[in-house]
Amino acid sequence: MDEIRNYVKERYAKAIRNASSCRGAPGCCSGAGSADIFSMTKGNYESEVLEKTPEQMADQSFGCGNPIAEANIRPGETVLDLGSGAGLDLFLASEAVGSRGKVIGLDMTDEMLSTAAENLKDLENVALVKGYIEEMPLEDNSVDVVISNCVINLSPDKEKVLKEAFRVLRPGGRFCVSDTVFLRPVTERAVKNLAAWSGCISGALLEKEYGEKMQEAGFEQVDIRRGKIYAVPDALASMAFPELTAEERSEINGALAGAVITGKKPVSGR
Numbered sequence: 001m002d003e004i005r006n007y008v009k010e011r012y013a014k015a016i017r018n019a020s021s022c023r024g025a026p027g028c029c030s031g032a033g034s035a036d037i038f039s040m041t042k043g044n045y046e047s048e049v050l051e052k053t054p055e056q057m058a059d060q061s062f063g064c065g066n067p068i069a070e071a072n073i074r075p076g077e078t079v080l081d082l083g084s085g086a087g088l089d090l091f092l093a094s095e096a097v098g099s100r101g102k103v104i105g106l107d108m109t110d111e112m113l114s115t116a117a118e119n120l121k122d123l124e125n126v127a128l129v130k131g132y133i134e135e136m137p138l139e140d141n142s143v144d145v146v147i148s149n150c151v152i153n154l155s156p157d158k159e160k161v162l163k164e165a166f167r168v169l170r171p172g173g174r175f176c177v178s179d180t181v182f183l184r185p186v187t188e189r190a191v192k193n194l195a196a197w198s199g200c201i202s203g204a205l206l207e208k209e210y211g212e213k214m215q216e217a218g219f220e221q222v223d224i225r226r227g228k229i230y231a232v233p234d235a236l237a238s239m240a241f242p243e244l245t246a247e248e249r250s251e252i253n254g255a256l257a258g259a260v261i262t263g264k265k266p267v268s269g270r
């Protein structure tokens, strides 16, 4: 497990260094360092929403959706963001919970945490915590809403992450996460090529499996709503994946989607 986490850590430390150093240069920073050909982050937030955030934060975002738009966060709530990165969703959640609420950003990568600390230094209701989403350094039943943006697919132990999210949520608490999912099985070779291309794909689950794992963790009212389906036209795929056969290229076209995964911890707490 540590080998994968260290690889992911290095990758995102590098990605945030690049994103921060090429601020304002169009096309320089598109998502997980995947260059212009395949940005997963573009268009996830309305421009009026981004206008409220510090200028650099949109370029430092590596998400594949917008969990804040779906989470119905209320004033006074405690929100936990798993893999909070440079903090765009923390910024927006901070506004939604207001001064009576609290927002916690959990991330394992020092460079992400220090960038977020700088971006959010004026926000008193945000706390940044260093740690792993598989072993959350948080109390049981202490959080109203768990959000996350394109992180759980990167975890080598997704069952553990979902169980931990369930543990820290208070009874009746909500889980509302943006992530990538496979819509149909693809061969290991094709997945490896996709993973090398964009960091937010590596370990994406099949849509159906995600739902099953949520239920196994204890969540009820589980729902998976597809968003963008990532099309990889053949001309682009043959450039990006020269080692894949035509059949493998057509296999990956439209196999991956962004999705919003929601669920609730039962009021009984179990």
Ligand SMILES: C[S@@+](CC[C@H](N)C(=O)[O-])C[C@H]1O[C@@H](n2cnc3c(N)ncnc32)[C@H](O)[C@@H]1O
Residues within 6 Å of the ligand: 005, 008, 009, 012, 032, 060, 061, 062, 063, 064, 082, 083, 084, 085, 086, 087, 088, 089, 106, 107, 108, 109, 112, 131, 132, 133, 134, 148, 149, 150, 151, 154, 155, 199, 200
């Ligand atoms: C794709 S980026 C998303 C960042 C942020 N959510 C956003 O929307 O910009 C993945 C983030 O998750 C963090 N991360 C990945 N795996 C993690 C793990 N197992 N435990 C804690 N943090 C993790 C990385 O350090 C990185 O900041």
